[in-house]
Amino acid sequence: MQTISTAEENYLKAIFTISEKEGKAAATNAIATALSTTAASVTDMLKRLAEKNLIAYEKYRGVLLTPAGERLATFLIRKHRLWEVFLVEKLGFSWDEVHDLAEQLEHIHGDALVERLDDFLGRPRFDPHGDPIPDAEGRWTYRSQLLLGALDAGKRGVITGVEDHSPAFLQYLDHMGLVLGAGITVLERFAYDQSLRVRADDGTERVLSEKVSQNLYVKPTV
Amino acid sequence: MQTISTAEENYLKAIFTISEKEGKAAATNAIATALSTTAASVTDMLKRLAEKNLIAYEKYRGVLLTPAGERLATFLIRKHRLWEVFLVEKLGFSWDEVHDLAEQLEHIHGDALVERLDDFLGRPRFDPHGDPIPDAEGRWTYRSQLLLGALDAGKRGVITGVEDHSPAFLQYLDHMGLVLGAGITVLERFAYDQSLRVRADDGTERVLSEKVSQNLYVKPTV
DNA sequence: ATATTTTTTTAGGTAAACCAAAATTATTTT
DNA sequence: AAAATAATTTTGGTTTACCTAAAAAAATAT
Numbered sequence: 001m002q003t004i005s006t007a008e009e010n011y012l013k014a015i016f017t018i019s020e021k022e023g024k025a026a027a028t029n030a031i032a033t034a035l036s037t038t039a040a041s042v043t044d045m046l047k048r049l050a051e052k053n054l055i056a057y058e059k060y061r062g063v064l065l066t067p068a069g070e071r072l073a074t075f076l077i078r079k080h081r082l083w084e085v086f087l088v089e090k091l092g093f094s095w096d097e098v099h100d101l102a103e104q105l106e107h108i109h110g111d112a113l114v115e116r117l118d119d120f121l122g123r124p125r126f127d128p129h130g131d132p133i134p135d136a137e138g139r140w141t142y143r144s145q146l147l148l149g150a151l152d153a154g155k156r157g158v159i160t161g162v163e164d165h166s167p168a169f170l171q172y173l174d175h176m177g178l179v180l181g182a183g184i185t186v187l188e189r190f191a192y193d194q195s196l197r198v199r200a201d202d203g204t205e206r207v208l209s210e211k212v213s214q215n216l217y218v219k220p221t222v
Numbered sequence: 223m224q225t226i227s228t229a230e231e232n233y234l235k236a237i238f239t240i241s242e243k244e245g246k247a248a249a250t251n252a253i254a255t256a257l258s259t260t261a262a263s264v265t266d267m268l269k270r271l272a273e274k275n276l277i278a279y280e281k282y283r284g285v286l287l288t289p290a291g292e293r294l295a296t297f298l299i300r301k302h303r304l305w306e307v308f309l310v311e312k313l314g315f316s317w318d319e320v321h322d323l324a325e326q327l328e329h330i331h332g333d334a335l336v337e338r339l340d341d342f343l344g345r346p347r348f349d350p351h352g353d354p355i356p357d358a359e360g361r362w363t364y365r366s367q368l369l370l371g372a373l374d375a376g377k378r379g380v381i382t383g384v385e386d387h388s389p390a391f392l393q394y395l396d397h398m399g400l401v402l403g404a405g406i407t408v409l410e411r412f413a414y415d416q417s418l419r420v421r422a423d424d425g426t427e428r429v430l431s432e433k434v435s436q437n438l439y440v441k442p443t444v
Numbered sequence: 445a446t447a448t449t450t451t452t453t454t455a456g457g458t459a460a461a462c463c464a465a466a467a468t469t470a471t472t473t474t
Numbered sequence: 475a476a477a478a479t480a481a482t483t484t485t486g487g488t489t490t491a492c493c494t495a496a497a498a499a500a501a502t503a504t
Contacts, residue, residue, distance in 0.1 A: 091338040108326045116313040
């Protein structure tokens, strides 16, 4: 069984994320940007990953993960998100503090560790940002959610996740009481700047910018 | 602030352990053996660690840690042992399974993580093998313990730790019911092979070899 | 005190993971 | 369809952390 380095794991995760979002092969430059490295370094690594049959790579055509590569990437995301749950639920970190630590912890190797951690945490299906956690077989939980910006006036939804994971956005949400699970009703949409007047379940009313409404996911309630 | 690689951290820990046990500067060969590498590689690394002022190195004279190096080594041991407590107390691993995982986890960087983990675990002073855990300021807890082999016939002690940390020994102890905190009374010492006849607090009597009695620590009870 | 053995260092080399600059290929514009 | 631009790869280099074999120093034996 071949071993995979931390650097290789980071490439697999980046390729997974980019090709998933773009719906096509990940470009060298996109990977370089995601990993804060140069295109030359990426080409270097792609050759090695192709050699290990973790990616399907054709020069100048971008890359896709092979089933083996996708399995590894999925498992890395599983580990990252389980550790995030641990950091928030057990150690008391806030959701804007856990990314860098989880980025390190996801590279710890040990199948038994992951499964025991999962049990210890009560087999959570979503991480502290509302992102789904693949199960031990790599299966994803799908959930019907839409951006708050897509919710019609008069409709209510429950906050289920974020698109922007930056600490600045997460801290803003904390400040506004917009936490996962909170109910929110769209009262009015201002055509001028696409801002929304919303009401929390406790009756508090606020105006949220388009930028906020485009980065917050809600599940509509009936 | 300079960064320290995982390889460098492993050298610091090895130097700490060897120089502490031997009571003198750690020899190149001893470090090579401890890290399963070659003397040439060790010399290589010693130059780099000396450059970073983490060790006091004189060619052909062995190495000692500087205060900065000792601080780092102590903190690594703190992290290693806290993670071992987590793995045993929270995730349900047994004491013979946790070393390799803790060996990875000790290299996770994050002061807040360590302090929160320490709190979460109830600020334990000893790890699952009875080894002391340095506190956040790097202070060690000392404990009066001696090898079971040094306990006179007729005396009773409580098991406080192990010298040999190998899974084989730990599993043997489990099998014999010789867990941390268990009481044990030496009934008789056989001069021929230095084996001991002992009695557990539940009345069970056993004979333990010299090898066992030289690898098990007890705290004498009055 | 010299010879032998052991330990340590040096010399020269490797692979992984990065880089800048130059060359090549693909894409877009005209 | 050519020219210009953008994306990608190649070339030649770096550092880290290893290695083997040879040389040098220290320790031990005679």
